[in-house]
Amino acid sequence: MGVDIxxxxxxxxxxxxxxxxxxxxxxxxxxELYKKSLGININLWAGLFMLVFGIFMLVMSKKLKKxxxxx
Amino acid sequence: MEHVISLGWIDFLIMSVYIIxxxxxxxxxxxxxxxxxxxxxxxxxLPAWITGLAFISANLGALEVFGMAASGAKYGIKTVHFxxxxxxxxxxxxxxxxxxxxxxxxxxxxxxxxxxxFDEKTRGLNAISxxxxxxxxSGISMFALAELMRILLGWDFxxxxxxSALIVLIYxxxxxxxxxxxxxxxQFFLIVIGFLPLSIIGLINxxxxxxxxxxxxxxxxxxxxxxxxxxxSWQGMGSSTxxxxxxxxxxxxxxxxxxxxxxYWCTNFLVVQRAMAAGSMRAARRTPLIxxxxxxxxxxxxxxxxxxxxKLLNDPESGFSLLQKGGSDDFNSVIPMMLGHYFPTGLLxxxxxxxxxxxxxxxxGNVTAFNTVWTYDIYQSYIxxxxxxxxxxxxxxxxxxxGVIISIGTAYLAAQFDNIMDFIxxxxxxxNAPLFATFVLGMFWKRSTGHGAFYGLLAGIGAATVHHGxxxxxxxxxxxKGGWIHVLHQYPSEMALxxxxxxxxxxxxxxxxxxxxxxxxxxxxxxxxxxxxYTLTPKYKEEGEKWYQSNIALAILVxxxxxxxxxxxx
Numbered sequence: 078m079g080v081d082i083x084x085x086x087x088x089x090x091x092x093x094x095x096x097x098x099x100x101x102x103x104x105x106x107x108x109e110l111y112k113k114s115l116g117i118n119i120n121l122w123a124g125l126f127m128l129v130f131g132i133f134m135l136v137m138s139k140k141l142k143k144x145x146x147x148x
Numbered sequence: 149m150e151h152v153i154s155l156g157w158i159d160f161l162i163m164s165v166y167i168i169x170x171x172x173x174x175x176x177x178x179x180x181x182x183x184x185x186x187x188x189x190x191x192x193x194l195p196a197w198i199t200g201l202a203f204i205s206a207n208l209g210a211l212e213v214f215g216m217a218a219s220g221a222k223y224g225i226k227t228v229h230f231x232x233x234x235x236x237x238x239x240x241x242x243x244x245x246x247x248x249x250x251x252x253x254x255x256x257x258x259x260x261x262x263x264x265x266f267d268e269k270t271r272g273l274n275a276i277s278x279x280x281x282x283x284x285x286s287g288i289s290m291f292a293l294a295e296l297m298r299i300l301l302g303w304d305f306x307x308x309x310x311x312s313a314l315i316v317l318i319y320x321x322x323x324x325x326x327x328x329x330x331x332x333x334x335q336f337f338l339i340v341i342g343f344l345p346l347s348i349i350g351l352i353n354x355x356x357x358x359x360x361x362x363x364x365x366x367x368x369x370x371x372x373x374x375x376x377x378x379x380x381s382w383q384g385m386g387s388s389t390x391x392x393x394x395x396x397x398x399x400x401x402x403x404x405x406x407x408x409x410x411x412y413w414c415t416n417f418l419v420v421q422r423a424m425a426a427g428s429m430r431a432a433r434r435t436p437l438i439x440x441x442x443x444x445x446x447x448x449x450x451x452x453x454x455x456x457x458x459k460l461l462n463d464p465e466s467g468f469s470l471l472q473k474g475g476s477d478d479f480n481s482v483i484p485m486m487l488g489h490y491f492p493t494g495l496l497x498x499x500x501x502x503x504x505x506x507x508x509x510x511x512x513g514n515v516t517a518f519n520t521v522w523t524y525d526i527y528q529s530y531i532x533x534x535x536x537x538x539x540x541x542x543x544x545x546x547x548x549x550x551g552v553i554i555s556i557g558t559a560y561l562a563a564q565f566d567n568i569m570d571f572i573x574x575x576x577x578x579x580n581a582p583l584f585a586t587f588v589l590g591m592f593w594k595r596s597t598g599h600g601a602f603y604g605l606l607a608g609i610g611a612a613t614v615h616h617g618x619x620x621x622x623x624x625x626x627x628x629k630g631g632w633i634h635v636l637h638q639y640p641s642e643m644a645l646x647x648x649x650x651x652x653x654x655x656x657x658x659x660x661x662x663x664x665x666x667x668x669x670x671x672x673x674x675x676x677x678x679x680x681x682y683t684l685t686p687k688y689k690e691e692g693e694k695w696y697q698s699n700i701a702l703a704i705l706v707x708x709x710x711x712x713x714x715x716x717x718x
Contacts, residue, residue: 080176082198082330086337089169093162093498100158100494110492114349120494123345130341 083138090131098124151302159497174319187324200438209510218479220454224378267598275525287558342502394641403647582608582657600665608657
């Protein structure tokens with residue numbers, strides 16, 4: 078079917094990754110917030126991981142589209 | 149009522165982004181839904197990596213996640229047997245030996261295969277019991293989610309119930325099976341990424357795997373087991389009294405590893421439907437194998453948090469506790485309570501979204517399997533045959549709405565009568581236990597007849613019921629836990645009782661099907677059975693494929709990986 082699922086997956090994780098890593102970045106000095114997660118700024122790490130995964134999916138969906146367009 | 153976890157605006161933002169994407173996938177697919185085949189069978193056009201991830205995601209519903217984490221906290225690492233023994237071998241068998249008949253027969257559903265191979269009554273029995281089961285299962289998981297949201301977040305029960313049902317309804321109504329499958333892939337990644345930090349932080353907190361092993365060995369010794377009872381997967385399995393599961397190795401391998409697991413993975417249309425939506429025979433056979441790759445690592449995601457919770461519960465300084473139910477720990481709350489314990493706001497929203505995603509993937513799986521079986525095996529077969537395709541497309545769409553509405557009704561039923569749900573799940577266990585015998589005889593023994601299959605199934609269901617009535621879980625009251633006819637034998641655990649019930653059902657169904665088949669005439673000619681039975685079907689071979697690209701090579705790799713994991717955690 079005409080929808081490449083990698084595109085919405087890539088977009089969603091890029092957006093979620095941006096939200097979460099930005100949130101992590103802005104709360105970097107908030108030790109109280111990260112007491113639960115053993116002092117690790119887990120929002121920042123998880124956010125960056127999702128951002129990388131999302132961008133990877135977007136790149137993959139573009140790569141697959143090119144050879145089709147050449148036909 | 150006071151709620152346990154408070155959310156910030158950022159958590160709601162993350163949930164909203166997820167909901168918007170899930171709904172828009174349905175909306176984008178809407179214009180491709182032109183025929184009943186598009187809607188109910190995803191046009192049989194999807195690549196293997198998509199159907200493979202959907203295959204595993206549809207199984208990874210909320211009840212599975214809650215249940216496996218609960219087992220992790222109760223039985224420790226022994227829960228991995230549900231994966232490495234209780235799933236991988238059956239998935240390989242489905243891919244290599246059974247998929248050629250499901251996909252090659254052009255049957256549109258598992259019950260329809262039974263109709264082609266055996267007869268109308270065998271299909272009817274399977275189709276009707278399956279349809280009832282799917283709506284009840286999605287109702288039960290909907291109830292579990294809404295109840296959890298109420299206790300944890302203080303959300304209104306009706307609100308979460310209707311909202312979650314409505315989202316699933318909209319995207320499955322718009323985009324049919326394709327939408328369910330595409331969303332299952334998205335949900336799969338979300339579940340993995342949302343739960344992974346839990347295992348990582350938890351493990352850091354308890355001092356790594358070695359620290360966890362040490363802590364749990366103390367718990368094991370305190371409870372009268374050997375030190376590795378919770379952390380070594382085979383230790384103490386020689387006898388049912390020396391391990392926390394209360395089952396010995398033979399019952400485990402036969403009951404779980406053979407009867408229950410093959411019965412679920414190889415005959416349950418909920419998962420088989422994902423493989424049948426693949427675009428080619430090669431992709432269909434590859435589906436369960438691709439699903440098996442992440443499946444064997446899921447214990448790190450769902451069982452490990454349970455084991456960490458077991459450690460925390462036995463450590464008075466951890467400050468961790470579970471929700472209470474009837475005066476004791478409710479182990480089904482392990483995952484959400486662990487999320488609340490370790491996740492700060494932000495990631496907490498992601499973790500809860502992952503929980504919602506797992507609920508939705510399970511429910512959409514049930515809804516799409518229900519509407520296919522309803523449309524093809526009940527409506528088209530018994531109510532209104534010989535209509536144009538567009539009519540069945542409408543019926544399929546209508547069945548989606550109808551299925552969700554019944555599920556909501558079931559969820560309220562579950563909220564009213566706690567025991568009704570235990571009772572219904574028990575009945576399903578009886579109905580499903582013998583099914584694998586029927587399918588495997590149908591596919592590999594051409595002499596088996598329609599009467600044989602039908603009466604064999606009934607005998608198997610009867611045997612399961614009688615066995616349950618004659619045996620009891622030790623220390624339980626007579627009734628739903630067994631023994632309602634007469635207590636002949638006591639099993640040390642509920643799990644042992646259910647495994648042995650399944651073994652009896654399977655054996656009786658197998659024997660009855662064979663005996664009745666010999667006593668009745670085979671009404672189908674060899675030509676009728678072509679493509680349906682092993683000996684009468686031309687061997688399938690993929691053209692121009694290198695040996696390492698073949699499904700057999702992938703199956704061997706998957707098997708070797710599962711064995712390696714078993715040895716590492718022996």
